[in-house]
Amino acid sequence: MSSWIITSKPSFQTEWLLIPKQENSQIVLSKIAILAQDPRPDNVFKKPLPDPYSMLYCIRAGTYRLFYTFELPYIRLLALRLREQENIDNATLDDLSLDESTDVDGELAPGQEINWHTILTKQGQLSLPLPKTISVATLDSLHVPPQYHSHLLSAHTQKELLNCHVPQNIIQRIKDALWMKPITEILDEPNYVVKDGNLAEFLLCLDTQQEQAARRALDGHGPTQVKGQPGTGKSIVALYRIRYLLERLPISKQPEPRILFTTYTNPLVNASRSLLKQLLGVNIKDVKICTADSIILDLFRLFSKEYPRIAKDGTLSKFTKNAVECILPSESIRQEFLSKLSYDYLLEEVLQVIQARKVTNLEEYLKLKRSGRGRRVRLSSQDRATIWHIYEQLQSQLQANHQETWQQVRLRAEALLTAHPDFSRFDAVVIDEAQDLDPSVLRILFKVCRTPNGFYITADANQTIYGRGFSWQNVDTSLNFQGGRTTTLTTNYRSTREIAEAAHSYLIMGAAAIDAEETLAHVRHGPQPAIRMMLHNEEEYQSLATFLFNAMETLHFGLSMCAVLCPTSKSGKAIAAALRTHGIPARFFPSQELNLDSPEVKVLTLHSSKGLEFPIVALAGFRGSRYAQAYDNLSEDEQAETITKHRRLLFVGMTRAMRMLLVLIPAEATSPVLTGFDAAYWNSDIR
């Protein structure tokens, strides 16, 4: 006999909660029990639906029909419908809600085009009423906590429901209860597996490839890596890895956490913590969850009296300018030097090459291969000598002010770690989005892991901030992922095919250096993303407000599920304020403060959006920013490198979108970063 695993879709869980318990739940459970034995059709009780839906099956459960599908070893419970609702005796499939044009949850049929003109211009219509009134009984059946009842009971229109100040998972459950979803749409929902045999608790279920990636080389002899494009589920795989690692660790009486989970941004750390809590239950106590830099600060707290004072970005820029002026006092020589290398590039060279690679003198720097730095900008010996002197000048300014750079702090932390071999290391270190971490940080994280086998990272080639020359071996010689310890994920679960392809076409148009990649499979389809030119800020704000309102109405998502991503905090704050004056609740969130549960539209910088996802996304606020200007002030080499880097960041922003994406650019922009939107993939007004 095969061994079957029961999994279910969120829609099924909602419909299961809604059926009257006494009469039906036993019958349904007994049917699930028979499916768990064998879901294959007997053509009497368990029957396939008529073509073309013969991969779907149904079994009668009292007054209900249970719809399901299966493929070894998984059974997917899809829906639980009243028999009179779903008439299959007459094969009237229209009644079966299998018709894909029924738009319930932002799912548009493949190739179905939305009218972008309407989305961007239709002015505030009255929101549609709810198909059914929400009752206390419904809320109770759906296990909605009483504190949310008053909010939900007062919602009478779609807009009111979608923007109720209650957690999104509850709104989603009520949406599933009010609008019965077509079964073909339910197929695209994520799968949940029953937790510990309890039908009330479900865990997200990995697909086979993700499952293999999470279990890959648990007994290997070195570190393991998972690669994949945005939306392929790398982060969730990393979380499951922790679960599998914990299952294998021998029981210990030590109270300290034994596994470290770390990533680059605070929002991603917070999102991961809540998921891990669900996945691990009480065992979460064995996992330390924090950003990589906070691990470094921990080392200082433990072993050093000198707590670091880290120079802020603004201070560093100021000191760099001072240092350049000091070393190159002649205006003309300075300008000539700066025409080749900008201040930003200089500072990066100091931080990411000289400091991060522990270069101690000029001779060493002259001989250094700058492979991690992108290879376009070539530096002569004369240039290098000048940079070295500027670096020394910058150093002395920092010392005089008792400040340090993050790179210096990391190097000191590394030294602390070497000096204290007694530091209680972690049995395993799991790093999400490793491509965003500085090599020096990765080195420290590698060292706080007891054995190389416990080191597990997820990384994305396209999102990388490093050039192609980056190599894991530069981080540590024993950090290699060869010998079957790398998995590449190839199914995109986040974005629609249309959004993923448009973003990818934008990335390759810029001839950005991208790794050879596998063909991606896509689960979702939707409208093409749009690109629009804006004549002035007011037009941009107006368009954004109209877009957010109409997209929300079209796709049935609340405003809290929308994000506007901007290049800078300044433009972000301006957009949030402008949206509020247009009647759209919006808030700018600095990276540290992001609260995904807040009811407003999230306005974020492109940088802090890494690792997150939103159903509706707009990229805006480029006017006046670095991204909108020509890059003429840079040398040709540095131009190419900077453009590549900026295009990658925009690509990151675009791939945050799950269902709908709009990019607004200033009409007057001359920047090469804001070009290359292929009309084959983008709904465009650019002539």
Next chain:
Amino acid sequence: MKALESFFDGYRFRSRLEARWAVFFHTLQIPYSYESEGYDLDGTWYLPDFWLPEQNCYIEIKPPRQPTKEECAKASKLALQSGRDVYILAGDAWQQPPDYQIWRWAPLKIRSFPQAKSLEQNASTFITPHPKVAVVLQQLLDNDIILSIKYGHVSLQMLHSCPIPAFGTPSDIGSLEQRASTLSKLAPLLKQYREDLLLALTPEAGWRREVYGQTVSSGFAWAECSACGKIVLSVNRDEVDGDEAYLHQECQHPQAGKCNTASPRLLKAYETARQARYSPN
């Protein structure tokens, strides 16, 4: 709690529950034997409760609950190796459906039918293969592999070669490893029983043969045929959609009778079982 042993009809039953079902069979004049023959199912010893020769099936009596994994596994093995239907009756004989649940494990069968579609309806027959052949074929099916005979050669075909979106593309590739390991495990058996497999699956000229894997279903009830009066285990009409399922398929009458789950004879048998009293020794 120890079950009360009960005597009835010359048998010593291990529990009252089993004895009440014996009364039910006796009242309906259904021939039965109790714990008559045990089976060694690949190392597991199994002694089914009842054998009903007229219904050609084994019956296992269980309390009113879902059968456990182990009970299901035993029933499944017995059906596969004996080539007969195995039923688990979970509940008491004096209750009427749906208060008792009847699960059925139907064995793997090979259907033989004429290639001409016009003849197909009436002429198809089912062949019960050698138990070892059934085990090999079922294990292949459990891994989504179908074995058939093409031009005198064994051909293996993989099911689900076109995965559906809910599972993502990779699952199909992912299961290849599992299928490969199943095949390598079964290879010696395939070799050993090659001739039996060929014999079982090679059709006569103008005919085709198709393997129907083991099935497990629940939702049966005792019923009386309205035409021939035979007592059978039939589909309970409250458990299915459509009318065709509760015609008495094996009815000898020119016009097949309907299966009645609440005929006067059946109701009387339930009542007799409920009121039965047993001597303690």
